[in-house]
Amino acid sequence: MDIYSAIKPVLWRLDPERAHHLALWALAHGLVPAATEPEDPRLTVVALGRRFANPIGLAAGFDKDARVWRQAGRLGFGFVEVGSVTPRPQSGNLQPRLFRLEPDRAVINRMGFNNAGVEAMAARLAARPRDGALVLGINLGKNKETEDAAADYEIGARRLGPLADYMVINVSSPNTPGLRALQGKAPLAALIARTHGALVEACGANPPPLLLKIAPDLTDQDLADIAEVALEGRLAGLIATNTTIARPAGLDPRHASQGGGLSGRPLLEPSTRILRELHRLTQGRLPIIGVGGVASGADAYAKLRAGATLVQLYSALVFEGPGLVRRIKRELLDCLERDGLRTMGEAVGLDHQSDS
Ligand SMILES: Cc1cc2nc3c(=O)[nH]c(=O)nc-3n(C[C@H](O)[C@H](O)[C@H](O)COP(=O)(O)O)c2cc1C
Incomplete structure (x- = not known):
């Protein structure tokens, strides 16, 4: 039995948000064993002008x-x-706002961008050595009360752009009123232009790549519009997807009707469908980070084959513990071998080749 299986019953007796804070505390104090084995070179991915030691990332919202x-x-x-992160610190929604749906291996959250603000993050990151070993993305949101949403993303881009390996415009959280309306064609184009402008102002000729994170609850027309705007040139990539406001039948009745975004296993299929469609609409010309429901190497591999260049996860960590990342990488290599491929890059979009 690994350490996580041993402490999980204790963690799970705690309120989920407390358990999360305990996990952050344990990480900060070096109490979670690090992975020590060397990285297999077949896992390397070069994308977004960066070298990733492997394609598995930790999704936004955990830290x-x-x-x-x-x-x-x-x-x-x-x-x-x-x-x-939002320009000003904010406390987010009232608690409780985080729910575990254990039988579904799912989570519902309506945190509402609780965070300590851009300045606190900048101060923390300013001291970081730029050794390039671990790629750092910074995901921007807006304060709840801000009317001119783009102004908030400009502040984030200006202050944090110089500290990031890549930046993300998050317009897909279901927990900030009006946020997802920014995914419409005209507001989206304007938002991207202003955020990109701020990045260029702050970083000069070499701004970090800018990505857009989208919701899974979009119509075909929304997706077509997003693909069109994405190909206009300022975006370096897309992230698909955030949590869903949908509630598939059969979810744990104790929590299914909680408001907020659903993540974890029930999101795997719908988010991969959106990813596949985006890859098709953009003809594979933009890297896509596939996120939603990944809990195994096979899940991550399915995202790659559907068109993801990189993959992220969050919810499965809650259920599987920190050993999950190592296991996914081992299983990914098994998938690669089974299909006779040599690198992760060869798997990207493979499903589409068999379509044509
Ligand atoms: C508790 C919680 C908080 C989250 N907060 C954010 C956030 O602040 N910004 C964001 O872009 N996504 C956030 N997400 C969404 C995740 O980054 C991810 O897109 C989503 O959970 C799907 O991946 P998963 O099924 O592997 O969890 C959050 C998810 C959870 C569970």
């Missing part, structure tokens, strides 16, 4: 304030995305 991203990286991730 909202960039407190433990390095330690989290040592669990074996190739990259970590911190945030969502």
Whole structure:
């Protein structure tokens, strides 16, 4: 039995948000064993102008304030995305706001961008050595009260752009009123232009790549619009997807009707469907980070084959513990061998080749 299986019953007796804080504390204090085995070179991915030691990343929301991203990286991730961070600190929604649906291997959250703000994150990250070993993404959100949403993303981009390996515009959280309306064609194009402008202003000729994170609850028309805007040139990639407001039948009745975004296993299929469609609409011209429901090497491999260049996860960590990352990487290599491929890159979009 691994350590996580031993302590899980104790963690799970705690309120989920407390358990999360305990996990952050344990990471910060070096109490979670790091992955020590050397990285297999077949896992390397070069994308977004960066070298990723492996394609598995920690999704946004776990380390909202960039407190433990390095330690989290040592669990074996190739990259970590911190945030969502907003210009001003905010406390988020009232608790309880995080629910575990154990039989479904799912989570519902309506955190509402609780975070310590851009300045606190900048201060923490300013001291970081740029050794390039672990790729750092910074995910931007907006404060609940802000009317001119793009102004908030500009502030985040200006202040944090110089500290990031890549930046993310998050317009897909279901827990900030009006946020997802920014995914419409005209507001989206304007938002991307302004955020990109701020990045260029702050970083000069070499701004970090800018990505857009989208919701799974979009119509075909929304997706076509997003693909069109994405190909206009300022975006370096897409992240598909955030949590869903849908509630598939049969979810744990104790929590199914909680408001917020659903993540974990029930999101695997719908988020992979969106990813596949986006890859098709953009003709594979933009790297896509596939996220939603990944809990095994086979899940991650399915995302790659559907068109993801990189993959992220969050919810499965709650159920499987930190050993999950190592296991996924081993299983990914098995999938690669089974299909006679030599690198992760050869798997990207493979499903589409058999379509044509
Ligand atoms: C508790 C919680 C908080 C999250 N907070 C954020 C956030 O601040 N910004 C964001 O872009 N995504 C956030 N997410 C979404 C995740 O990054 C990810 O897109 C989603 O959970 C699907 O992946 P998963 O099924 O592997 O969890 C959050 C998810 C959870 C469970």
